Amino acid sequence: MPGAVRISPTRAARAVNLLRTVQFTHPPSCPCHSNPSHHHNHGATTIHQAKRALATPIDASQQKEYAFEMAASSIRFGPGVTKEVGMDFKNLGSKKVMVVTDSTVRRLDAMKQVIQGLEAEGVAYDVFDKVRVEPKDSSIKEAIAYAKPYQPDAFLAVGGGSVIDTAKLMNLYTTFPEADFLDFVNAPLGRGLPIQGKLKPLIAVPTTAGTGSETTGTAIFDLVSKRAKTGIAHRNLKPTLGIVDPLNTRTMPSAVHASSGLDVLCHSLESWTAIPYYERTPRPTNPINRPAYQGANPISDIFSLNALRDTVKYLPRAVKDPEDFEAQSKMLLAATLAGVGFGNAGVHLCHGMSYPISGQNPGYKHAGYEVDTPIIPHGVSVAVTAPAVFKFTGASNPERHLAAAEAFGVDISNVKKESAGEVLSEALAEFLLKLGDQPRGLKDLGFTREHKDSRPCFAR
Missing domain, CATH: 3.40.50.1970 (Rossmann fold)
Structure with missing residues (x-):
C-alpha cells in the first residue's frame, strides 16, 4: 500500500512474542521440556471441537486457555x-x-x-x-x-x-x-x-x-x-x-552446590515470569491435550516465588560453608518447590538457550567437577545468560520482574516499570559475581565469534 508506515514493535511486544514462541508454539521451541499434547495416557487421536450451527463458526485455534492443571510426584x-x-x-x-x-x-x-x-x-x-x-x-x-x-x-x-x-x-x-x-x-x-x-x-x-x-x-x-x-x-x-x-546433600562439593543452586534459581525465575496460562492458544479441545507446561498460574506462583526467595537467601551460605546444614536443607527443599513450580508453569529463554551452549561445549571444564571430560554443568549453562534474558523480558511483565528483584533485596519503591528488566538484570549479575567462580558470558566458556551464527540462542 502506497504511503504505508511500518511501526516497530515495542520492547514489551518483542519480549512477549519471543516468550510466546518459546512457551506456546506447537511443537514448542524448547526441545527438552515439551512433548505437546502427549502428557496423558492416551493415543494420538485428535478430537476436534464441533462447529456452531451459525454463519460464523468458532475458530478453536484462536480460543485462549481458561484452565490449568497441577501435577507432581x-x-x-x-x-x-x-x-x-x-x-x-x-x-x-x-x-x-x-x-x-x-x-x-x-x-x-x-x-x-x-x-x-x-x-x-x-x-x-x-x-x-x-x-x-x-x-x-x-x-x-x-x-x-x-x-x-x-x-x-x-x-x-x-x-x-x-x-x-x-x-x-x-x-x-x-x-x-x-x-x-x-x-x-x-x-x-x-x-x-x-x-x-x-x-x-x-x-x-x-x-x-x-x-x-x-x-x-x-x-x-x-x-x-x-x-x-x-x-x-x-x-x-x-x-x-x-x-x-x-x-x-551434605557431601556435595561447593561447586556442585553452586551450579545445582543456579538451576533452582532459573527454574523459579523463569516459571515466575512465564506468560500466564490464560494467554495460551489454542484452548485444548479435550483435557487430555492440556500440556504439563501451561504457563504461570496461581498455584505454581506460590512454589516459584518461595523457591526464589529461599535460593537468594540460602545458596550463598550453602556454597560458602559446607557445614551450614540449615542452608543445605533449605536449598534441597527449594529445589523441590521450584520443581513443582516449573513442572507445571514451564521455563523459557534461559533454559532454551542453555541447550546449544552445553551441547556444543568447545572444551570448557567447570572448576570443582571431578570428571575426565569437558563439562558445562546444566545450572552454569542456564545462569550464564540470565542477566541478559531478564533485562530483555522485563518489558513483558514489569510487575513480576520487580517482585523478583525485590527478592534479591532491591528497594523497588521508586523504580519505574520501564526499568524493571534492567534492575533485575543488575541484581542477578551481582548475585552471580558474589557467588564466585561463575563464567560471566560465552567468552568465559570458550566460545568465540566462529561459534556464533545468526540464531538467537547465541545472543549475549
Missing part, C-alpha cells in the same frame, strides 16, 4: 527418610528393584542407607552405577541395555538429576522394550510419540539440590548425532515418590 521430606525406602518397595509389592546411581554416589551414605533398607525388608535388587553426569544418548542406551535382562518390577534412583533422568528412561524403555529409542524423544529431533500406559514404580532419592527431577515428568540428555540437548517429557515419567532427605 508425591514428596516425603525429612532428615533420615532415606532408610524408609525398603518399606516403600515392600508396600508397593515390588520383588526386583533396579537401583540406579553413579560411581561417586555409590560410595556415599545415601547408597548405604538404601541398601540397608532394601535388605532389611528382603527386597531383591541389582545396582547400575555407571550413570554419566550430563548423560548422552549412548550412556542412556547402555543403562537401558543393562536393565532389560534383569526385568525389574520397580526402579530406585539415588543421585542428582542425571541419575534420576536416566532411571526414568530405563523405566520407560524396559516397559516398552520394542520401542525405538527416538520414538518418545521430543519432536522435531524425535518422533514425540505418547507414552501409552503406566510405567513401573520409580522412587527418586535426590543427592543434589538443583534439578527438581524428583517431581517432574521430564528427562534430559545429549543427542550427540545432532549436537543438541533434548529429552522426553510426559506425565507418566514422573517418579512415584520423591524421598527428599537433607542428610544426602
Whole structure:
C-alpha cells in the first residue's frame, strides 16, 4: 500500500512474542521440556471441537486457555527418610528393584542407607552405577541395555538429576522394550510419540539440590548425532515418590552446590515470569491435550516465588560453608518447590538457550567437577545468560520482574516499570559475581565469534 508506515514493535511486544514462541508454539521451541499434547495416557487421536450451527463458526485455534492443571510426584521430606525406602518397595509389592546411581554416589551414605533398607525388608535388587553426569544418548542406551535382562518390577534412583533422568528412561524403555529409542524423544529431533500406559514404580532419592527431577515428568540428555540437548517429557515419567532427605546433600562439593543452586534459581525465575496460562492458544479441545507446561498460574506462583526467595537467601551460605546444614536443607527443599513450580508453569529463554551452549561445549571444564571430560554443568549453562534474558523480558511483565528483584533485596519503591528488566538484570549479575567462580558470558566458556551464527540462542 502506497504511503504505508511500518511501526516497530515495542520492547514489551518483542519480549512477549519471543516468550510466546518459546512457551506456546506447537511443537514448542524448547526441545527438552515439551512433548505437546502427549502428557496423558492416551493415543494420538485428535478430537476436534464441533462447529456452531451459525454463519460464523468458532475458530478453536484462536480460543485462549481458561484452565490449568497441577501435577507432581508425591514428596516425603525429612532428615533420615532415606532408610524408609525398603518399606516403600515392600508396600508397593515390588520383588526386583533396579537401583540406579553413579560411581561417586555409590560410595556415599545415601547408597548405604538404601541398601540397608532394601535388605532389611528382603527386597531383591541389582545396582547400575555407571550413570554419566550430563548423560548422552549412548550412556542412556547402555543403562537401558543393562536393565532389560534383569526385568525389574520397580526402579530406585539415588543421585542428582542425571541419575534420576536416566532411571526414568530405563523405566520407560524396559516397559516398552520394542520401542525405538527416538520414538518418545521430543519432536522435531524425535518422533514425540505418547507414552501409552503406566510405567513401573520409580522412587527418586535426590543427592543434589538443583534439578527438581524428583517431581517432574521430564528427562534430559545429549543427542550427540545432532549436537543438541533434548529429552522426553510426559506425565507418566514422573517418579512415584520423591524421598527428599537433607542428610544426602551434605557431601556435595561447593561447586556442585553452586551450579545445582543456579538451576533452582532459573527454574523459579523463569516459571515466575512465564506468560500466564490464560494467554495460551489454542484452548485444548479435550483435557487430555492440556500440556504439563501451561504457563504461570496461581498455584505454581506460590512454589516459584518461595523457591526464589529461599535460593537468594540460602545458596550463598550453602556454597560458602559446607557445614551450614540449615542452608543445605533449605536449598534441597527449594529445589523441590521450584520443581513443582516449573513442572507445571514451564521455563523459557534461559533454559532454551542453555541447550546449544552445553551441547556444543568447545572444551570448557567447570572448576570443582571431578570428571575426565569437558563439562558445562546444566545450572552454569542456564545462569550464564540470565542477566541478559531478564533485562530483555522485563518489558513483558514489569510487575513480576520487580517482585523478583525485590527478592534479591532491591528497594523497588521508586523504580519505574520501564526499568524493571534492567534492575533485575543488575541484581542477578551481582548475585552471580558474589557467588564466585561463575563464567560471566560465552567468552568465559570458550566460545568465540566462529561459534556464533545468526540464531538467537547465541545472543549475549
